[in-house]
Amino acid sequence: MRDNPRLQPPGGEGWLAWLRHYRLDWLSGDLVAGLVTAIMIIPQSMAYAMLAGLPVQIGLYASLLPLLGYALFGSSMSMSVGPVAVTALMTAALLGPMAALGSAEYLQLAIWLALLSGVLLFVLGLLRMGFLANFLSHPVISGFISGASLLILFSQLPHLLGLSSFPATPGQLLADWTLGNSLALAIGLPGLAWLIYARIRLSSHLQQLGLAPALATLLARLAPILVVVLGLVLTLLGNLDQRGLPVVGSLPAGLPSLVWSTPGLGTIGMLLLPAALISLVSFVESVSIAQSLARRKRQSIDPDQELLALGAANVGSALTGGFAVCGGFSRSGVNIEAGANTPLAGVISAAVIALILLSIAPLFAALPLVVLAVVILVAVAPLIDIAGLRRTWRYDRREGVTLLATAVGVIVLGIEGGIVLGVGLSIVTQLWRGSRPHVAVVGRVPGTHYFRNTQRHLVEIEPHLLALRIDENIFFANTRAIERTILQALRDYPDTRDLLLILSAVNHIDSTGLDMLSELSEGLQEKTIGVHLAEVKGPVMDQLSDTDWLTGQVDGVFPSTHIAFNTLSGARSAAPEQKQ
Amino acid sequence: MRDNPRLQPPGGEGWLAWLRHYRLDWLSGDLVAGLVTAIMIIPQSMAYAMLAGLPVQIGLYASLLPLLGYALFGSSMSMSVGPVAVTALMTAALLGPMAALGSAEYLQLAIWLALLSGVLLFVLGLLRMGFLANFLSHPVISGFISGASLLILFSQLPHLLGLSSFPATPGQLLADWTLGNSLALAIGLPGLAWLIYARIRLSSHLQQLGLAPALATLLARLAPILVVVLGLVLTLLGNLDQRGLPVVGSLPAGLPSLVWSTPGLGTIGMLLLPAALISLVSFVESVSIAQSLARRKRQSIDPDQELLALGAANVGSALTGGFAVCGGFSRSGVNIEAGANTPLAGVISAAVIALILLSIAPLFAALPLVVLAVVILVAVAPLIDIAGLRRTWRYDRREGVTLLATAVGVIVLGIEGGIVLGVGLSIVTQLWRGSRPHVAVVGRVPGTHYFRNTQRHLVEIEPHLLALRIDENIFFANTRAIERTILQALRDYPDTRDLLLILSAVNHIDSTGLDMLSELSEGLQEKTIGVHLAEVKGPVMDQLSDTDWLTGQVDGVFPSTHIAFNTLSGARSAAPEQKQ
DSSP, X not given: OOSOGGXXXXXXXXXXXXXHTOOGGGHHHHHHHHHHHHHHHXXXXXXXXXXXXXXXXXXXXXXXXXXXXXXXXXXXXXXXXEOOHHHHHHHHHHHTTTSOTTSHHHHHHHHHHHHHHHHXXXXXXXXXXXXXXXXXXXXXXXXXXXXXXXXXXXXXHHHHTTOSSOOSSHXXXXXXXXXXXXXXXXXXHHHHHHHHHIIIIIHHHHHHTTOOHHHXXXXXXXXXXXXXXXXXXXXXXXTGGGGTOOBOOOOOOSOOOOOOOOOOHHHHHHHHHHHHHHHHHHHHHHHHHHHHHHHHTTOOOOHHHHHHHHHHHHHHHHHTTOOOOEEOHHHHHHHHHTTOOSTHHHHHHHHHHHHHHHTTGGGGGGOBHHHHHHHHHHHHGGGSOHHHHHHHHHHOHHHHHHHHHHHHHHHHHOHHHHHHHXXXXXXXXXXXXXXXXXXXXXXXXTTSSOEEETTTSOOBOOTTXXXXXXXXXXXXXXXXXXXXXXXXXXXXXXXXXXXXXXXTTOOOBOHHHHHHHHHHHHHHHHTTOEEEEESOOHHHHHHHTTSHIIIIIOXXXXXXXXXXXXXXXXXXXXXXXXXX | OOSOGGGXXXXXXXXXXXXXXXXXXXXXXXXXXXXXXXXXXXXXXXXXXXXXXXXXXXXXXXXTHXXXXXXXXXXXXXXXXXXXXXXXXXXXXXXXXXSOTTSHHHHHHHHHHHHHHHHHHXXXXXXXXXXXXXXXXXXXXXXXXXXXXXXXXXXXXXXXTTOSSOOSSHHHHXXXXXXXXXXXXXXXXXXXXXXXXIIIIIHHHHHHXXXXXXXXXXXXXXXXXXXXXXXXXXXXXXXXXXGTOOBOOOOOOSOOOOOOOOOOHHHXXXXXXXXXXXXXXXXXXXXXXXXXXXXXXXXXXXXXXXHHHHHHHHHHHHHTTOOOOEEXXXXXXXXXXXXXXXTHHHHHHHHHHHHHHHTTGGGGGGOBHHHHHHHHHHHHGGGSOHHHHHHHHHHOHHHHHHHHHHHHHHHHTOHHHHHHHHHHHHHHHHHHHHTSOOEEEEEEOTTSSOEEETTTSOOBOOTTEEEEEEOSOBOTTTHHHHHHHHHHHHHHSTTOSEEEEEOTTOOOBOHHHHHHHHHHHHHHHHTTOXXXXXXXXHHHHHHHTTSHIIIIIOOXXXXXXXXXXXXXXXXXXXXXOOOO
C-alpha cells in the first residue's frame, strides 16, 4: 500500500458499530427476520451436516455461536452465516481420506478443521490480508462452485432411493429393492416436485392470489418447511421408519456443551491445507454475498472486517462442536427479505434455534433422510452457473476455458486439484495475454495533436521518424516479442533515422525488459538510428532514471508525442535534443 | 500470432543456407577456427563428462555429430555446441537418484536423456514454440546459472585433493592422507594459479610483448592446453599414476559406433521431466549465446531454427553414445575470435576431434583428474553473476529477491526445485505488481490539451467532473483495488456528477474486471453519477463493444480526454452526450 495512498481501504466501522448506533425502529424488522430465517435454516443446517458426513444435530450446533461471532465483527448488516453446501462438501471431500465418514475421529477432525480455518481467517483479518482473495478470478470461482454443485447433486441421488451410496450395478439395486426404497421415492419425488415448483412459480402464483410481492417471495423461500413437516408427520403416523425408510435416527435434546480441544502438531500439519482451502472459498463466497447484499441497501462492507467476522464465526462453531461455516446465499436472501436491519437478526435466529434444540429437537429423529436430500438438491441446483459460462465464453473464449476446466477439474481431480488448476490457468492466461503485446505504428491525425494507429486511422507519418506505441507493460514474457516487432517495423520502414517509443500504455518495465531495450539500443546506435521516448509515466520514469540505458543510450525523452514529432520531424540535427 | 501480423518471426534463412551461399574467402577463417576450437574443447569436453559422472571419452563422443547437427539447422554463424558445464551438472543431478553414478545403466540413461531432449527440442522447433523460453525471466536465468555454478565449484573441490568425494571429517582426511593426495595438490594448485592468471592478465601481458590483441586473447583462452600437456608429461615421466595420483585411467581408441536404442515407455515417463528441464535450460542458454554472437557480427538468429538445430545436435550426441549438449559460451567465444565465418568451422572441429580419437586419444588415459577439475573450476567461476545480482537488486528489489531465491533454491532444493521456485516467484511478482495499480486523478495542464496527475503537476480540475486515469490492465488481481480506489476518489470529491475513466493505459479488461465495472456503474447510476470513458484502445473497444456494460451503463465514450473535458465540464445537460 506504500506506492499509492489511495489504496487504503475505506475506514471500516469497526466492531459492534451497529449496536452502538442501534435505533429502536430497527427492532421489529430484526425480530421478524431472525425468526423467519431460523425456520428456514433449521432443515438446511441439518441437510448440510448430512452432506458433510456428520450427525444432523451438528448442523444445528453450527448455527448458534457463528451468528454471535459474526454479529461481533461483521460489516454486512444482512448476512447470515452458518453451514453452507460448498463448505459442507469440502469438509467431506477433504477429511474423507483421513478418517471414516461418520466416525468419532471424523467428527473431531471436522471440528478442528473449523477451528483451524477460523484461526486462519481471523489472523488474515488482523494482518489485513483480504486482498489474497483477489487471486481467484470470477471464472475460477464460478467454475469451482458449478463443479462442486454437480458433485453435491450427484452425491444426493442415492438418498432419493433410500440408499446411502450408489449400488454396484442397476441389477443389484433391483435385486435388493425393499419397501424402504419405495417409501423414500414416494416421499422424495413429490417433495422434489413441490420444491421445484416453489422455486420457479410459487411466488408469482401467490402474488396472483393477492399477496404482496415481498411476502410472496418470502413464503416461497420457506417452502422446504412444508416438506419437512409433512415428512415428519407421515413418518410418525405410518411408523415408516419401522418399515425401512431411512430417517435421521436419534437427535439429542439440549444445547451443545462448550468444548475446547487443541489438535496436536501432526494433526495441525495434516489439516492446514484443507483449512486454507476452506478459508479461501468461505471468504470469497462470503465477501461476494456480503457485497451484493450491501449494494441492495447502498451500504458498504470491509473485506478485512469480514475476515475477522468469519474467523470468529468458525471458532464459535468449533467451540460448540460444529463444523465449518460461511455466509450463505439463500439464508442471507431470506434474512434481508424478511426485513433484517442489523446482525441482531442473526442473534435472534441463534436464540430461536437454541429454543428448538431445548424443546422439540428430538422430534427430528423421525425426519426421513430423503427430505434432507431434496432440500439439498433444490438448494444447490441453481448454483450451476450456465449463464455465467455462456457470458464468460462470449466475452473471452480463453476465460471460458478456464471456467470449464475448473469445473471439470473439481469433478475429476477433486477440490484441491480443481482450484489449483483454475488458479494456474487464469494466471497462465493472464501471462500469455501479456506475452502477445499490441504494438502500433502511429502517425498524426491531420491537423490535430492526436496520434493514432496507422492501420486503424488515416494519419500522417514522417519519412525518417518511426513512432511505435507499445500497448503493454514490458516484462519477461513479452520482451522477445516486442524486440522482434520493433526490428520488423524498422525493416518495414528502412529510411528510419529516429525511433520514437511511445510509452503511454507502459505501466512497468522489468529488468528483463530493460536488458532487451538496452541491447536493442546498442544495435541501433551502431546503425546510427536515434532512440527517443515519449509519454513516459511518472512511476516508470522514477525507476528508469538511474539506469545506464536512459542516461547512456536514449537520445531524448519528450513529454508528448506531439512535441516529439515537432522536434524530430525533418530537422533532426537542427533541433537540439530535449531531455528531461 | 493471429492478433498481430507483425509478431511473425523475421523469415529465417532455413537450413544449410550458409552452405548454399558459401564464399571461398570464408574458408581460411573457418579452417583456423575449427582447429583452434577443437584444441580448446578437447580438455573441456572430457572435464564436463567427468562432471556429469561419465567416462571422459563420452565428452569427446558428444563433440562429433552435434557439431554436424547444428551445422545442418542452426541460424547462428559462430556458435559451437557440445558438452557444457550446466547441462553436465543437470545430467548428474537429475539422473543421480535413478542409477549409480558411473554404472552402465547410468550411462544408458544419460544417452537416452540426450535423445529425449533432442526429440523434444526438435518437435518444439517444428511447432515453432520458441516463445516458451520467454517464461524464464533474466533474474531466474541468472540465479539458476549462478546457483548451478556454485554447486559445480563445490563438487570439484575434492578432486583438488585427489579425492572423488568429500571426506567425512577433516580429521579423517588427515588420517587417510596419501602421496596421491599430495601429488594432486601439487599439480592442481599451480595449474589453478596459471589458469586464473591466464584469465585475468595473460592477454594484456601478451599484448605488451607486441602480439595483436585478437591473437593475445585467443592464446589466453587456450591456456588450459598447457596444463593438460604438462599434467600428461609429468604423469608419464614420473609414473605418478602408479604412486596414487588419480588419473583418467583407460580411454579406448577409435570412433564411437553408431547405436540406436529406444527407451521403454516407463523409462520415457521417468526421463520426461528431466529432459524437459534440460531442454529448457539448453535452449535459453543457447539462444542468448547465439544472440550475443549475432549482435557482434550484426547478424540475426531465428529461435525456432535454433530449436531444430539443438534438437538435431542432441539426437546426434545420443547416436554416438554421448550426453546432452548445448551452445557453450567460452567455446563459441574462441570460435568467433579465431575467425569462424560459418558452421563449417564446427564441422572442422568435429573432424579434428575424430582424428584425435583415432590417433592419440589413448594417451589421455594418463591425464590427472585434478587437471580436469581445475579446468572446470576456472571455466565455471565467472558464471557466478554477482554483477547481475547487484544491477538487478538496484533496479528492482523484488526481482533481486527472485534472483537470489532461485540461486539458493538450486543449491538447497535442487535443479527442479530451484527453477520451479524462480519461475513461480517471477510470476507472482508480476501479478502482485499488477494487483497494486496506479490510479491518478488527472486535471488539465492550464492552456493546453494535456492532462496530468493532480499530485505531480499543477493542473486545473472541473468541480463536477472526476477524471481518473487507470494505469494498469484491469484484471482479476486488481479489480477490488481499482474499485476501492474509485469509490475513495468519489468520497474525496463529493460534488462529482460525472466520472470519467481514462483508459489510455488499459490494454485489456478481463471478465472479472468487466463484472466489477458493471457493478460499480450500477451503484453510480443509483446515485445519478454518469459514467464516461475516454481514450479506449482499439482492441479493448472491440472486446467491450457487445457487452451490456458498454451498451447499457456507460453514458459516453470520448476519443480524447480533451474532448471529454470540453463536453462534460459545467454544461452536463446542455451538451449532447457523445457515443462512438
